[in-house]
Amino acid sequence: MSNAETIDLEAARAVAVNVCDPELPFLTLGDLGILRSVEVHGTTVIAKVSPTYSGCPALDVIEQSVHDALAQAGFNARVERMMTPPWTTDWITEEGRRKLEANGIAPPGNTQTDKNILFAKTAVCCPQCKSENTIKISEFGSTPCKAQYQCNSCSEPFDYFKCH
Amino acid sequence: MATSANTEDLIRVVVQIADDHLILGHRLSEWCGHAPMLEEDLSMPNMALDLVGQSRALYSYAAQLENKGRSEDDFAYLRKDREYTNCLLVERPNTDFAHTMLKQFYFAAFMHPFWQGVKNGSDETLRGIAGKAEKEIGYHIRHAGEWIVRLGDGTDESAERMADAIDALHPYTSELLEVDDARQSCIAAGVIPEIGPIQAQWNATIHNVFTQAKLNVPEVDFPQQGGRTGHHTEDFGFLLTELQYMQRTYPGAQW
Incomplete structure (x- = not known):
């Protein structure tokens, strides 16, 4: 079980940044620039993700993938959507x-x-x-x-x- | 510096805009698989996705402001017809391709300057939503505008259909520019822009495209409004029946 002292922020960031986009699977979220931040709050890793387009159908899948990847790596994770400032290409x-x-x-x-x-x-x-x-x-x-x-x-x- | 808007007024305005986007997006989605050519069959659902996506962000924000445990889905699927406050324009039937593109054009020509104003406004969440929506709606204006020129200045039949669409839909445009108490309060708080410059830009955009399309901007004797207070046209009930069917049949179903 992870706690605030032992959570490896860099390791968590590396996991989240390397999750792949479901529609462009050769790109990571890091390549796309839609992973906005990874922070530790108490015992939870909070990853913030921005949508590319408002109606991007992949957004829910992306958020779920980030959550699953972090959970699989042993982190207690939460993914939040970040609208401001809006993502740009x-x-x-x-x-x-x-x-x-x-x-x-x-x-x-x-x-x-x-x-x-x-x-x-x-x-x-x-x-x-x-x-x-x-x-x-x-x-x-x-x-x-x-x-x-x-x-x-x-x-x-x-x-x-x-x-x- | 502007003060923050009264929360109830802010929720009302956010839901009005969300309803406009959801209902217009739903109308456009009715074309999926029926468009006159493949490129249009991609374009219309793509624009519908933009609109529905924008409505999701707005409903989520309204739910957060309201803080009564409702979700975006409760707003979209579980309200009765009188609780929807979209303008009448967006619920008008698709009729034909000319009607559909004109409806899109009227709406986009209003929303583009509106979002530009919101993007520089005083509400942080709306600024973010507007930043995305402004770029997306820019494509909608261009796409619909190009079709209006092509059809208006096209064959006898396409010009006649465009003229019919203008006669049918122009009376519904004034509601877009209407400012009720809730909007007034949000304007005063600097959340949404003053209507005067938006109206001037809307007029200029319409005039410019209609001139290229050899179409006339009509005089309207009887402007139609009522959607903002929940008084909808007959067609709205049919639209809502289809939109809400799945949630009503399988309550709580998740995608």
Whole structure:
């Protein structure tokens, strides 16, 4: 049984940060930047998670997965939802962006350095052949966080992780 | 600096906004599997997900403020029709694709500046919800707006259907801009924005898209309202029957 003195916060954080996203299983919550904090309160580990989109159907699964992973590692865990400040795609790590591209999903641009991205005015680069000659097929795709694109150079259709 | 809003007024306003989102989201979800093309069959349920997700966050907040042990599900599934305070616009039937997109457009054109105001307002929880919702609703305006231009400035039939939709739905838009006592109190507390600039932005957005679509903004002789006080249209009962069916049949069922 854990108590306040012996709870290893770093170990708990490592467990939570490495839980995988159910819809993008090659990404961890750490890569996505949706694990906001891991704290110890008394004998309980409290992990705070933010939704990507308000209606993200994976959110309940993610919270449950974090809870289960911590419980399995022997922690007395509670998962809380954190709405403020809202998550943005800018918090996806470099490693996360690299993994997205390696899995055929064009990563989102950075809204801090390029405001045009939010208005869909910046070219989206094909994750296969790196061509910038691509066309948007639909604003909405297989999950709320993605849009559908097609590459005019290599003809490959692909998902684009929308800036948010 | 603004003082905090009276809790009862705040709950009323949060539930009004939540009801708008839940009911419009439910209406949109009725299209799932029936859209005119695959891309739309993805778009409409995606927008419905945004709206239902926003309503969940709002209901949870209302439940927390109320502190009577109710959950978001109690608000969504276990109230009677007169207890819902959504505006009438969002409960109007889908009718056809023109009606559906116009309803979406009217609503999004209001909510976008509204959320921008809330995002900079005095309530921390609502600021967080608004931060997400503002970006999501931005997609809705663009998507619905593009369809209105395409249909209004399209074939004879699509233009006629858009014009019919405007005749049918425009009388319901004034309720979006209505300010009751509860909203007034939240405006005074800086939780939600003043209505004047929102109305001006709404008018400008509608005017801009209608001009591109070669459509006219009609004069309304008899504005329709009543939803905010629980007086709904006949169609609402049918919607609620379907929305609540599962919880009423299997009380307490969990997903």
